[in-house]
Amino acid sequence: MNSLNRVFEYELPTEICFGLKSLQKLPEKVEKYNGSRIFVISDPGVKDAGILEKVTDQLSNIPHEEFWDIEREPDVKTIRKIQDKINDFNADLVIGVGGGSAQDAAKAVAIMATNEGDITEYAGLDKVPNAGLPTICIPTTAGTGSEATIWTVMSDKENNKKFGVGGKLIAPTVALCDPELTVSLPASITASTGVDALTHALESFVNKATQPISEALSRESMRLISKSLRQAVHQGDNIEARYDMLLGSTIAATAFNPTRLGLAHALCMPLGGKFKVPHGTANAILLPQVMKYNLAGNAERYKEIAEIFGENTENLPLHEAAELSVKAIRKLNKDVGIPTGLSEFGVTENDLDYIAEGAIGSDNVDVNPKKPIIEDLKQIVRNSL
Numbered sequence: 336m337n338s339l340n341r342v343f344e345y346e347l348p349t350e351i352c353f354g355l356k357s358l359q360k361l362p363e364k365v366e367k368y369n370g371s372r373i374f375v376i377s378d379p380g381v382k383d384a385g386i387l388e389k390v391t392d393q394l395s396n397i398p399h400e401e402f403w404d405i406e407r408e409p410d411v412k413t414i415r416k417i418q419d420k421i422n423d424f425n426a427d428l429v430i431g432v433g434g435g436s437a438q439d440a441a442k443a444v445a446i447m448a449t450n451e452g453d454i455t456e457y458a459g460l461d462k463v464p465n466a467g468l469p470t471i472c473i474p475t476t477a478g479t480g481s482e483a484t485i486w487t488v489m490s491d492k493e494n495n496k497k498f499g500v501g502g503k504l505i506a507p508t509v510a511l512c513d514p515e516l517t518v519s520l521p522a523s524i525t526a527s528t529g530v531d532a533l534t535h536a537l538e539s540f541v542n543k544a545t546q547p548i549s550e551a552l553s554r555e556s557m558r559l560i561s562k563s564l565r566q567a568v569h570q571g572d573n574i575e576a577r578y579d580m581l582l583g584s585t586i587a588a589t590a591f592n593p594t595r596l597g598l599a600h601a602l603c604m605p606l607g608g609k610f611k612v613p614h615g616t617a618n619a620i621l622l623p624q625v626m627k628y629n630l631a632g633n634a635e636r637y638k639e640i641a642e643i644f645g646e647n648t649e650n651l652p653l654h655e656a657a658e659l660s661v662k663a664i665r666k667l668n669k670d671v672g673i674p675t676g677l678s679e680f681g682v683t684e685n686d687l688d689y690i691a692e693g694a695i696g697s698d699n700v701d702v703n704p705k706k707p708i709i710e711d712l713k714q715i716v717r718n719s720l
């Protein structure tokens with residue numbers, strides 16, 4: 336499928352440290368990047384689960400300050416508030432511990448510590464001129480992959496918008512991934528974040544910008560997630576399943592950095608911004624409909640996805656084999672308890688124009704295997720209600 340004449344590039348700006356008890360490596364990483372005044376960002380759930388304390392215990396003799404009140408889909412106002420605290424504390428290294436929100440906030444404030452103006456001015460790719468403070472991201476969910484991506488996503492609630500700031504300079508300096516930290520995650524969040532990770536691997540794998548290194552990473556990510564998501568959801572303390580899921584999620588992030596994603600992620604932005612549908616849940620609900628729409632755009636790849644998920648494609652015509660991938664994802668969603676439709680979040684037929692118009696301009700649309708028109712996006716959302 337890949338042309339021999341095609342030139343592709345792959346760069347991973349983040350140092351990844353992965354494994355059980357890898358949290359104990361935190362002091363070593365802080366020293367490596369000359370951290371002497373550390374600002375730690377987290378959320379209330381992570382604090383209540385005792386994970387924040389496990390992290391700060393590792394920093395015992397290094398001056399540090401915490402902000403643990405990050406909300407879901409952090410608002411730019413919160414980012415500005417933390418910026419002020421970081422300046423007052425004179426921090427020289429930022430740690431984000433949590434799901435996507437805490438990590439994305441850490442990445443955003445690290446950049447804003449060394450760049451002028453307001454974070455909203457840097458929306459888009461490669462708009463940030465200066466490298467930020469060193470950042471260590473410690474994921475406690477297996478889903479966003481924020482620990483290894485070049486993106487930070489936040490909300491601008493005043494304007495009902497979500498936006499991303501991206502580029503090599505946004506990538507965390509270190510991803511410290513200890514699967515033990517994901518064990519206490521509730522089943523419903525394990526499910527939605529897990530399907531988000533799968534959507535990263537899958538959308539990258541079928542899109543127009545994919546390339547051999549990303550493809551290899553996507554395959555391994557999907558293999559791990561197909562093997563272990565159900566167990567991670569239904570047996571939360573199964574450390575092997577938690578290990579596979581965090582590995583699958585981090586690997587998916589490294590797959591999609593150079594490729595972008597697809598229509599599910601494009602549609603997630605207006606759904607998260609105005610309707611507050613959690614990112615992972617929105618992706619999980621949309622994914623089967625997006626796949627159905629995309630099948631003809633890259634049937635070979637969808638056939639391979641079906642096979643990764645254990646479907647028997649032997650002797651089937653290509654389009655029928657490809658269709659089995661949709662069946663496999665629907666079954667996975669059902670098994671892990673994903674909500675059945677967007678109407679559960681108050682989205683109605685009357686909102687289709689707003690959502691489709693909010694998604695059509697996304698870079699994730701440009702790389703999708705089929706080029707949609709507004710009506711296509713509306714139909715995908717309509718079918719996902």
Ligand SMILES: [Fe+2]
Binds near residue numbers: 531532534618
């Ligand atoms: Fe995502």
